[in-house]
Amino acid sequence: MSMTSADNNFEIRMPTGTDDPLSDAEIQQYRKEIDRLDKEILAAVKRRAQISKAIGKTRMGSGGTRLVHTREVAIINQFREEIGEEGPALANLLLRMGRGKLG
Amino acid sequence: MSMTSADNNFEIRMPTGTDDPLSDAEIQQYRKEIDRLDKEILAAVKRRAQISKAIGKTRMGSGGTRLVHTREVAIINQFREEIGEEGPALANLLLRMGRGKLG
Numbered sequence: 001m002s003m004t005s006a007d008n009n010f011e012i013r014m015p016t017g018t019d020d021p022l023s024d025a026e027i028q029q030y031r032k033e034i035d036r037l038d039k040e041i042l043a044a045v046k047r048r049a050q051i052s053k054a055i056g057k058t059r060m061g062s063g064g065t066r067l068v069h070t071r072e073v074a075i076i077n078q079f080r081e082e083i084g085e086e087g088p089a090l091a092n093l094l095l096r097m098g099r100g101k102l103g
Numbered sequence: 104m105s106m107t108s109a110d111n112n113f114e115i116r117m118p119t120g121t122d123d124p125l126s127d128a129e130i131q132q133y134r135k136e137i138d139r140l141d142k143e144i145l146a147a148v149k150r151r152a153q154i155s156k157a158i159g160k161t162r163m164g165s166g167g168t169r170l171v172h173t174r175e176v177a178i179i180n181q182f183r184e185e186i187g188e189e190g191p192a193l194a195n196l197l198l199r200m201g202r203g204k205l206g
Binding site: 012013014015017018021022027030031033034037038040041042044045046047048049050051052053054055057058061062075078079082083086089090093094096097 | 115116117118120121124125130133134136137140141143144145147148149150151152153154155156157158160161164165178181182185186189192193196197199200
């Protein structure tokens with residue numbers, strides 16, 4: 001079964017009460033979509049960390065600071081706007097991963 | 104400038120010392136890629152939370168528990184394996200977002 005992009009952008013049906021639960025088939029499909037999204041999130045998070053480290057190394061190499069505070073604050077605000085109360089925690093996690101170990 | 108998928112899978116060059124810093128053009132490109140990845144992460148995180156809530160509602164509607172402990176533990180372990188020490192924190196954040204507000 002080849003996954004075309006249309007396959008994984010299907011509409012999510014949100015049950016409203018107790019009379020419209022997801023069918024077993026829907027739950028199967030939704031679980032598979034969560035697994036796919038988790039892989040997508042992990043891959044993007046890893047790539048982001050790698051890119052951020054490369055930028056940080058260049059800044060340090062040229063005597064700059066490793067971090068750009070204003071950019072970090074902008075990212076934290078963007079994440080808060082997009083996903084609400086968990087936004088800052090997710091942004092800070094990504095920023096920590098981008099700093100990597102010192103040295 | 105249309106972004107083909109090839110555009111955003113370019114190889115990341117990691118500076119090794121002080122004599123091979125990223126060029127300004129590279130830094131520009133890497134920053135844009137981080138912005139693109141942040142959007143991708145946010146979209147996937149939002150979609151994941153929506154799907155997880157739909158499943159949770161169905162489980163509660165049919166008298167089941169909202170959470171499946173073994174699945175949550177498996178996800179936390181997967182994230183630890185993939186991204187290391189920040190893995191559990193990221194997994195737990197996604198799981199919290201999937202539970203949504205009670206009621």
